[in-house]
Amino acid sequence: MLRPFIAVCLLFFMYGCQSPERNLPYPLTVTEDGLGAIHADTPMDLIQSKLSGFSFEKLSRITPEHPEIIVQLKRGSNVLAQIVSDRSGKKISAIVIVSPLITNRHNEGITGQLRSNIPLTCDENGCFYTDEPSVRYRLDPSDKTIREITYQKL
Structure with missing residues (x-):
């Protein structure tokens, strides 16, 4: 009787860890200052x-313009963000948010909509937003949902 219960709990634990909807260990917010810490x-x-x-x-991308180092922030096998280096490879040039688990200070994220007020x-x-020019949003032109959030210090 106890064996099926343990098996179900084990399966739930294994599949729950890989779920893209699973909560992060702590909230991550993209703001004018950056992404979390x-x-x-x-x-x-x-x-x-x-x-x-x-x-x-850690990934590398070499283009005719310049080489870049890209560090993918992941939770399980899911990519949450891509952190792109500057030309030197030592400093951050941009942070691209690709997961709805990371939101802005208004709790808006990928697949959501920006506030109209x-x-x-x-x-x-x-x-x-005029008070946060370093956080940019790419929107779907048909329904104005957020497709990408990018942090790039100006």
């Missing part, structure tokens, strides 16, 4: 020490 002046090699409870995968400015690089 990661700020514009955080060296790329210290990112892992600033956010515990997550895994990181807060001043918003849009240009060819996306939209931003």
